[in-house]
Amino acid sequence: MRVLHLLNHTRRMNGHVHAAVDLACAQAKLGHTVAIASQGGEFDALLQENGIESFIVDHERRPGRILRSMVGLKGLLKRWRPDVVHAHMMTSTVLAWPACKLAGVRLITTVHNEFERGAILMGLGDRVIAVSAAVAKSMQKRGISASRIDVVLNGTIGSARMADRCEVPKALDHPAIVFVGGLHPRKGLPDLLQAFDAVHAQHPAVRLYVVGGGPTQDSYAQMAREMASAAAITFAGPQDDPYPWMLGADIFVLPSHADPAPLVLSEAREAGCAVIATQVDGIPELLDQGRSGILVPPNAPDKIADALRMLVTDPDLLQAWRAHSQIAIDNLRIERVAREVIAVYDRATGSRAKPSAA
Known part of the structure; x- marks a missing residue:
């Protein structure tokens, strides 16, 4: 054809x-x-x-x-x-x-x-x-x-675009939480920042890495600087190849308010991250309706915080959800x-x- x-x-x-x-x-x-x-x-x-x-x-x-x-x-x-x-x-x-x-x-x-x-x-x-x-x-x-x-x-798994990507995990401090995406309001990053700040107050070892750029980058970075957890948050900016960040992460979070079918979830699952994402649009379909990732309501920083606490306080549960990310992954x-x-x-x-x- x-x-x-x-x-x-x-x-x-x-x-x-x-x-x-x-x-x-x-x-x-x-x-x-x-x-x-x-x-x-x-x-x-x-x-x-x-x-x-x-x-x-x-x-x-x-x-x-x-x-x-x-x-x-x-x-x-x-x-x-x-x-x-x-x-x-x-x-x-x-x-x-x-x-x-x-x-x-x-x-x-x-x-x-x-x-x-x-x-x-x-x-x-x-x-x-x-x-x-x-x-x-x-x-x-x-x-x-x-x-x-x-x-x-x-x-997107197995695409030609990924053929020459770096397979070496980024050296991150652990427990490492990573967000990858465009910094637009619909991606819901402020919800993740608020959730992380609450979790960091109880578990100061956790670290958050924000990978991506966009029109709200400066305002979100300013928001993070005003938080008690500011020193534990890294804005890495846009990356040609964000995959090493996901390889180095323990948990991937996508707090979107609207997201038809984000490609990044294929990559996060392929990298073996435990995934937390919002139950909006096509996200549940990409996470097998919650079998391969934890689904939380949108616009709910407290629910993101609850899911993060659950994973960072229980290493066995964290490993279990990392394993769950591989369920039916060939469909992606x-x-x-x-x-x-x-x-x-x-x-x-x-x-x-x-x-x-x-």
Whole structure:
């Protein structure tokens, strides 16, 4: 099958991009012919290494630019002749819809962040992939027919993007608690800071490491500096490869208020962390409804603190939850994601994918 992925760019530090790059590389490994059209970025070299052709398509949101990009994309579809176009972002979907209609090519969209107001635009796809059942339910409430929605749960283990990552654990002080993610309000980091401060008052050996950057980084760092536990909190900033931090951690905490299906939970589980995360959106699905990680309510620092105390005071229980993180972990492999997405393409085109070369 010939697959053209369309996204704004291929730069790092963006979950949409990571998911699309992982998927494209996995599809190529399965023997499909894959290309990506975007404004380019750091992942272009990785794509080339995996036999994926890259095309430049301007995604700037100006009326004149958008029209030119639509015309350019239509020309690309005529030249490259994909079986399907797979759009991963709202601008990409708006560009692709008229071009695909004119070229007679099926458009597949993936809804990564359904909480965004413009996510309804992803419903322009002939088939709409939801990255969790929670996202599918939300899109149905917005008026997208259930008959056009396919759920393909996120997973990233075994991806080409991870092939050269560092497998040496970061040297951290223990018990080590790690957060990895963008510093945005929806990630709920203030809840974790408050919980950690309460736990540290009773267990001063614990340490918290915050890995990631974002628009609220300075305000969160200031909040931490004003806490009694300030000396035990490290803001590491954004990292090209946060995996060593998870390898070095005892506990991974994701206190999100909204999170459709965060890729970081695949990595935290692969690293063998005991996981604490909030019971919102697709998080329970990524933790097997609480079998492979401890689920707590969102916006509840006291519940996060209770879970942390439970783990840091009982080494046997901590080890048990680290072992629980490996339950059904193969379901988070990128090959499973790639095969399920190819099956979606088959449903869209009414044909079968070409036999895998793998």
